[in-house]
Amino acid sequence: MTSVYQTHDHHHCISEALQEARTLCQRSGARLTHLREKVLELVWQSHRPIGAYDILAELAKQEERVAQPPTVYRALDFLMEQGLIHRLSSLNAFIGCPHPGKKHNGCFLICQNCRVTQEIEHQAINQSIASCATDQGFKITDAAIELTGLCSNCQEAQE
Amino acid sequence: MTSVYQTHDHHHCISEALQEARTLCQRSGARLTHLREKVLELVWQSHRPIGAYDILAELAKQEERVAQPPTVYRALDFLMEQGLIHRLSSLNAFIGCPHPGKKHNGCFLICQNCRVTQEIEHQAINQSIASCATDQGFKITDAAIELTGLCSNCQEAQE
DNA sequence: CGCGCTTTAGTTATAATATAACATCTTTGA
DNA sequence: TCAAAGATGTTATATTATAACTAAAGCGCG
Incomplete structure (x- = not known):
């Protein structure tokens, strides 16, 4: 891929x-x-x-x-x-969405330099969020996880 | 508390x-x-x-x-x-912010019914997000984690 | 086919959120 | 006390989003 x-x-x-x-x-x-x-x-x-x-x-x-x-x-x-x-x-x-069809809440890595944005499916994140919600007795219907920063390309470019 | x-x-x-x-x-x-x-x-x-x-x-x-x-x-x-x-x-x-002073990215549980919003500090979430970023070679500068759903109170009320 | 119902798109107006640019006032420190 | 920096006032406008109504297109059934 x-x-x-x-x-x-x-x-x-x-x-x-x-x-x-x-x-x-x-x-x-x-x-x-x-x-x-x-x-x-x-x-x-x-x-x-x-x-x-x-x-x-x-x-x-x-x-x-x-x-x-x-x-x-x-x-x-x-x-x-x-x-x-x-x-x-x-x-x-x-x-x-790169993998439509299944309902999901993606986690997005947004590069603040080139703006390229990658959606990733990360089991550990999903699990930790689910367990956090459970801890609090909270029932999630929608999760927005948007991480802003520098992608690997742009980090290299800035060195 | x-x-x-x-x-x-x-x-x-x-x-x-x-x-x-x-x-x-x-x-x-x-x-x-x-x-x-x-x-x-x-x-x-x-x-x-x-x-x-x-x-x-x-x-x-x-x-x-x-x-x-x-x-x-x-x-x-x-x-x-x-x-x-x-x-x-x-x-x-x-x-x-309930615990200002230290720079941090909170995780927010937003009740769509009563709108009460709780900021939580959850180690597992922070860790999984950090490791996800590391995996991708991504350097996070800001994380927005906003979970919408029903708080425990409002779930009870709706039963 | 053709009629009526439902869904989609067009249109006009406006609401809601946010900022640019410049003027004025206040505070602070030398 | 005065100059510079910082905070606020003011006017105008940019940006994002939706309400409300009209017109057209697709679809199901006789």
Whole structure:
């Protein structure tokens, strides 16, 4: 598996994400319309979180009709419900989910230099959080774990 | 130690927080002005996160001069720099730090029903996050861990 | 097919959160 | 006491998000 930090054939990431989305939506009966797929594609245009208004601006460039904010937010809401993207609340931005389909709460490593963001699934973190909640008698419905710092690439670059 | 979920003498929480803030600021040479102290007091008015504009509204009620947004945001920035409050990005709101003075990244349990929010220090979580970062060669500078769900009180109430 | 229902998208307006830029006042220390 | 630094005031505006209503498209059933 290639790392998001390495140069790689990103078109492959995009087409894979779109294909997976189509499959999942077909299976669940959700309607992945042209607009929704387009927004998903824009979210996947890089491994950096993208804001709703940036998506709006891209849509304005690429599509005939100029969309309004609610159009974009509705598409984003749909994609989140389907588990195809995540919202990073510390950035007010959205990023594609690399392994959609299963409901999960990812842990995000956000590079403050290059902005590349990696979602990881880490058993020890999940377990410690679960046990912490149990200790407190707290029932988690949603976990936002957003770690900001420097990715390995950018650390090297700064030396 | 009384839990934030239990009924307790909250005036005690407030005065303790203010006293600790005064001590810390004196020690560090930071200027805890009237405005900043007032804002800190408002943040501590409950164990629920409060938004900047709610603080603004309270200030308008309680003070002579009507403050503007930058005034409040600057006070909040100061309080965050001093480690006296935290910002919860998933709520765009602020909450008092129960053990200020040491730099730390708290883990927050946010009840979606009563909104009471508890900051906990959990070794296993800190460790698992640190080891996760190490695995990835990632250098964390800031961690936002915000867990939303139901506190024990509200779970009981819903049965 | 065609009718009606449901879902999606368009449109307009506005709410909620946050900051830029510059003016003024206050504190502090030499 | 005065100059510099720091805090607050003020005005305007940027950024993010949603409410409310309208129009169009897809879909299921007779």
